[in-house]
Amino acid sequence: MKYKAVIGLEMHCELKSNAKVFSPSRNAYSEVPNSHVNAIDLAFPGVMPVVNRKCVKDSIKMAMVLNCRVPEYMLFDRKNYFYPDLPKGYQLTQFTVPVGVHGHVDIPYEGGILPVDIHDIHLEEDAASMDHLENTSVIDYNRGGVPLLELVTEPCLHSAKEAVAFLEFMRSAYQYCDVSEADSKKGQIRCDVNVSIMDEDAEELGTRVEIKNVNSFGNVHDAIVYEIKRQSDLKDAGRYDEVVQETRRFDEESGRTVHMRSKEDAVDYKYFVEPNIPRYRITPEWKESIRREIPRLSHERRKAYMDAYGFNDTEVSVLTREKAISDYFEKCVVLGMDPKEACNWVTGNVEAWLHRTETSMEDFYLTPEMLKFIVDHVKSGVISGKQAKEIFIKVLEERKEPAAYISRENAQISDAGELEKIIDEIIARSPKEVEGYRNGRDRLFDYFVGQVMKATRGKANPIVTKDILHSKLDV
Amino acid sequence: MKHTEKSIVELHKLLKNEEISPAELLQESLEGIHALQEKCNAFVTIIDNAEPAEVTDSLLSGIPYGIKDLYSTKDILTTGSSNTLRDYVPFFSAAAVENLDKAGAVKAAKTVTDEFGMGGTGTTGHTGVVHNPWDLDRMCAGSSAGSACAVAAGVVPFALGTDTGDSVRKPAAYCGIVGYKPTYGMISRYGVFPFASSIDHCAAFARNVADIAAVVDGMKGKDERDMTSWDSSHIHLFDDLKPQLEGMKLCYVKELCDISRYPHPSRELREHLANFMAKIDMIRAAGAEVEEVSVDPVLLNAQPSVYVILSCAEATSNLANLTGLIFGPRGEGETYIDVMKDHRTKGFSSLIKRRLVIGSYVLQKENQERYFKNAQRVRRLLVDRWKELFRTYDAVILPVGTGPAKHLDGSLDILDEGTSPLEEHLQIGNFGGFPSITIPDGFIDGLPVGLNITGNNYEDQKVLNIAAGVEELMDYKDQIAKEVHGR
Numbered sequence: 001m002k003y004k005a006v007i008g009l010e011m012h013c014e015l016k017s018n019a020k021v022f023s024p025s026r027n028a029y030s031e032v033p034n035s036h037v038n039a040i041d042l043a044f045p046g047v048m049p050v051v052n053r054k055c056v057k058d059s060i061k062m063a064m065v066l067n068c069r070v071p072e073y074m075l076f077d078r079k080n081y082f083y084p085d086l087p088k089g090y091q092l093t094q095f096t097v098p099v100g101v102h103g104h105v106d107i108p109y110e111g112g113i114l115p116v117d118i119h120d121i122h123l124e125e126d127a128a129s130m131d132h133l134e135n136t137s138v139i140d141y142n143r144g145g146v147p148l149l150e151l152v153t154e155p156c157l158h159s160a161k162e163a164v165a166f167l168e169f170m171r172s173a174y175q176y177c178d179v180s181e182a183d184s185k186k187g188q189i190r191c192d193v194n195v196s197i198m199d200e201d202a203e204e205l206g207t208r209v210e211i212k213n214v215n216s217f218g219n220v221h222d223a224i225v226y227e228i229k230r231q232s233d234l235k236d237a238g239r240y241d242e243v244v245q246e247t248r249r250f251d252e253e254s255g256r257t258v259h260m261r262s263k264e265d266a267v268d269y270k271y272f273v274e275p276n277i278p279r280y281r282i283t284p285e286w287k288e289s290i291r292r293e294i295p296r297l298s299h300e301r302r303k304a305y306m307d308a309y310g311f312n313d314t315e316v317s318v319l320t321r322e323k324a325i326s327d328y329f330e331k332c333v334v335l336g337m338d339p340k341e342a343c344n345w346v347t348g349n350v351e352a353w354l355h356r357t358e359t360s361m362e363d364f365y366l367t368p369e370m371l372k373f374i375v376d377h378v379k380s381g382v383i384s385g386k387q388a389k390e391i392f393i394k395v396l397e398e399r400k401e402p403a404a405y406i407s408r409e410n411a412q413i414s415d416a417g418e419l420e421k422i423i424d425e426i427i428a429r430s431p432k433e434v435e436g437y438r439n440g441r442d443r444l445f446d447y448f449v450g451q452v453m454k455a456t457r458g459k460a461n462p463i464v465t466k467d468i469l470h471s472k473l474d475v
Numbered sequence: 476m477k478h479t480e481k482s483i484v485e486l487h488k489l490l491k492n493e494e495i496s497p498a499e500l501l502q503e504s505l506e507g508i509h510a511l512q513e514k515c516n517a518f519v520t521i522i523d524n525a526e527p528a529e530v531t532d533s534l535l536s537g538i539p540y541g542i543k544d545l546y547s548t549k550d551i552l553t554t555g556s557s558n559t560l561r562d563y564v565p566f567f568s569a570a571a572v573e574n575l576d577k578a579g580a581v582k583a584a585k586t587v588t589d590e591f592g593m594g595g596t597g598t599t600g601h602t603g604v605v606h607n608p609w610d611l612d613r614m615c616a617g618s619s620a621g622s623a624c625a626v627a628a629g630v631v632p633f634a635l636g637t638d639t640g641d642s643v644r645k646p647a648a649y650c651g652i653v654g655y656k657p658t659y660g661m662i663s664r665y666g667v668f669p670f671a672s673s674i675d676h677c678a679a680f681a682r683n684v685a686d687i688a689a690v691v692d693g694m695k696g697k698d699e700r701d702m703t704s705w706d707s708s709h710i711h712l713f714d715d716l717k718p719q720l721e722g723m724k725l726c727y728v729k730e731l732c733d734i735s736r737y738p739h740p741s742r743e744l745r746e747h748l749a750n751f752m753a754k755i756d757m758i759r760a761a762g763a764e765v766e767e768v769s770v771d772p773v774l775l776n777a778q779p780s781v782y783v784i785l786s787c788a789e790a791t792s793n794l795a796n797l798t799g800l801i802f803g804p805r806g807e808g809e810t811y812i813d814v815m816k817d818h819r820t821k822g823f824s825s826l827i828k829r830r831l832v833i834g835s836y837v838l839q840k841e842n843q844e845r846y847f848k849n850a851q852r853v854r855r856l857l858v859d860r861w862k863e864l865f866r867t868y869d870a871v872i873l874p875v876g877t878g879p880a881k882h883l884d885g886s887l888d889i890l891d892e893g894t895s896p897l898e899e900h901l902q903i904g905n906f907g908g909f910p911s912i913t914i915p916d917g918f919i920d921g922l923p924v925g926l927n928i929t930g931n932n933y934e935d936q937k938v939l940n941i942a943a944g945v946e947e948l949m950d951y952k953d954q955i956a957k958e959v960h961g962r
Binding site for chain 1: 567672
């Protein structure tokens, strides 16, 4: 590439919560339209916003993940504009004192690291969703007021690949911190992309073009690639003045960006501080307790697994794909399973089950404790490896403790020493039967087998049992 | 004397002793309201089917009252005196109304306001001009015009208002009654149509200080739906009311009260200020210390503009929900923009439109620093100056306005030079969220005038105690409007 591309991202992510960010309506996705709506969401006269503390907490958590400066108190601002998806006529967002500013994060990238500077991260409310039909539009206010966390990077990325790497890092971080499902298919992640190009040795940034509402990482990639090429072609042709500061959108079908509005048409949002929300205090104690809740993120775990256990790239990728899977693996290790063995189970049987049944770790019945129980029985020779796998499936299918299967069907006492003890006792207390057997009443042999089975509740390995009996009785 | 002309405290005794039934009292009130409507046009809705409430130990039980038409009342038309909401029936009540429901007070009428509380004349509501019961050719002031009118005329013992600039405390003076705006956040604003949220206050009218204490006791309380509300459960304004001047230290502002500072004062202004100073002497004689303090005239002169900028700016945003899309009459047009525009063009009076334009202008990116941000800074300076006064003084005492009620025909009024700070200074109480009460302090040409006492945040009890002390010195407690000039 001849020119240096400069890219900045705005990433919107819907947060998980019971209630909306400023109203007690449910924050739930894809239900009956306009079913999670109240007077506040519809801006009936006299209603007032009440900040959802859980959303603030999650925002602070993400600000910390991005190493932002978190203020002692934050404010909310009104962003004023008229549109039917915004009943109040303004969106509550953070402009003056957002929940986090001046962040920085080093993300893993092509075997090295990619430094990313964060301008700010702020909490706001989503607008309602609209569908434009042939000659009418319909509005679903369910989404109106859903908590939205927007992060804005500095223009510090230089390729479509870097941009996507950052977005993937963030998606994983949101999921690991359990603040969002971060599923772009459900519209929970939406991005705006800023792209400009400049000569390699230039000091000044080129003309910035914004591409709004790009809704998948694939589209983010394609939009950036297209836009860099479009701008570069114009620059090559000596027509760089045709690159103007404007807002474009990405047209998925043609794979091109299309003009939406020019800078002159930009809306003046007339921001001012929301007077109905007093300064929202973030005490140092609260900050600390939130900080303690931040889990180790996927890239940290990847590194740890490779360093400590020597796992390969494929293995750590599977192990860290989801926090729940990684947590499962780590619990197995904590319980005392051999890390390699735990890894094999998780990346093998566990992963296969989740894949086959299309379920998630949250619904996975077999706990690390159960897995350890099964594996321990293989180790002690009670069950075979093949049996272990069968029990594993049975546990998941029938949702019962593994012990149920080990005692009834598979579990055996094959340990000769243990059986010998039991057999010696039986022989000692059965002198008549011993004498009878030795006197030719062969059928009494079955009596002894029966006694052993009775004493072990059927768990005695019959072959070993018979061998021992023969060696003891056939003298 | 009609029962509705009596004080709440008296009425409670009568109700308790069954000398009058709540139904009789309500009936009398509704009759008075209808008669007053003919004369003064103070009401948007008269609640003829109101149900009398059971008399309990609550002072307010069974007492009929008026409600400014900015308070949402469940199942009762609430218009904001605006065509944009002319048919709007809320499905929930304002928190303050809910609280009064619990106290057993009886909603008798919804009163006229200047459209959405914006205006100081009582002339811009969609149902027409409100007339002053003392003189039908004069205004009640506003915006809580109908409520002030109803209390002054003696058809209800109390009524609710809102106060963003002086919308309760000015009409109280013009109507010869008591108007009190407690500390910001003492009464939840949930369900009250907003004008400028950072300075909007719930407030009320009554005819004496003890009554107003009882009313605000019934309205106040922390509300989970209003984040600016605070817990005042330890404050019992009525129970702890104790008239007190002895040992109190008050001040008035020389730049506002000194007649020599006005180049060509009218007779009314001279009498108003002389009357005020005479009352100051009485207060001193009763044992309070009253000192004259100076406030930078630059600051005082800037104050009215600060109010216009801040209140209009917040109003543009607060009224942006009025689009006719979800509620209110649907506008006509091809696009959503046309539909909204049509609704707003037809719905708002010209006064509101003017204010919305101003508000929009001062918030524009290129103007925001010069107007809006500077106005916020001056607001802070004024509040800081008043807070500084409260370090030395228990309260600031000042005359309200420049004289008695103005004429509805503005050409009849003499506008004195340099009186704008005197006319508008009550807005400082809104800037700071201070507890502030107006009580009547005399007459000019048979028309009432008032004085105002403003104290520091959360010192509502002290402010009321001082007001009760001043009230005792004078003879205007429980006065009912006596028409001095017929039409």
